[in-house]
Amino acid sequence: MGRYLEDFQVGEVFQSQGRTITDADLMQFTGFSWDTNPLHTDEEFAKASRFGGRIAHGALTLSCATGLLARSGWFDQTVIAFLSIDKWQFTAAVVPGDTIRLTATTVAAEASKTKPDRGAWKAEIRITNQHGVTVQQGFFTMMMHTRPR
Numbered sequence: 001m002g003r004y005l006e007d008f009q010v011g012e013v014f015q016s017q018g019r020t021i022t023d024a025d026l027m028q029f030t031g032f033s034w035d036t037n038p039l040h041t042d043e044e045f046a047k048a049s050r051f052g053g054r055i056a057h058g059a060l061t062l063s064c065a066t067g068l069l070a071r072s073g074w075f076d077q078t079v080i081a082f083l084s085i086d087k088w089q090f091t092a093a094v095v096p097g098d099t100i101r102l103t104a105t106t107v108a109a110e111a112s113k114t115k116p117d118r119g120a121w122k123a124e125i126r127i128t129n130q131h132g133v134t135v136q137q138g139f140f141t142m143m144m145h146t147r148p149r
Helices: 025-034 043-046 058-070
Strands: 013-015 079-090 099-111 117-129 136-146
Touching: 025 058, 058 079, 058 099, 058 117, 058 136, 099 136
Parallel strands: none
Antiparallel strands: 013 099, 079 136, 099 117, 117 136
C-alpha cells in the first residue's frame, strides 16, 4: 500500500533510481506516438542539428519521469488521478545513453474541503541527467486518498 495524503510533509524530498534512455526507447515511442520528427529518427539529419545527434522526445522523458515516480511505491493504491502538470519546462536535450533521475519535493498536501476522502498532493519535479543537468522541471499535482477513517 502506498502513502496517504496525510503521510506527505511539505519540504519532503524523494529521489528516484536512475533510468537509462535507450535507442529502443526512442524507436518504440516514435511508433506509438507517431512523432516521426527526424530529430528522433534520422541520425544524419540530427547530426547536422544544434544537438549533434538524435534526441529523445520531450514527452518520452516526461513519461519516463511519471514511471520513476510510480516505481517509488508511494502511490500504490492511494493515487486517484493525475490532476495537472504546471509550468513545465524542457531545459536540455536527452540523448540515447543518458540516465535520468527524478527529484520530487512536496510543496502541498491539502485535504479537500468538500470530499474528506481525498485531497491534492503537489510536488516540484526536477528531472536531471547523469551529469546533474536539469533536463525538465515543473509541478505535478495528483488527487490522493486520505487515510480511511
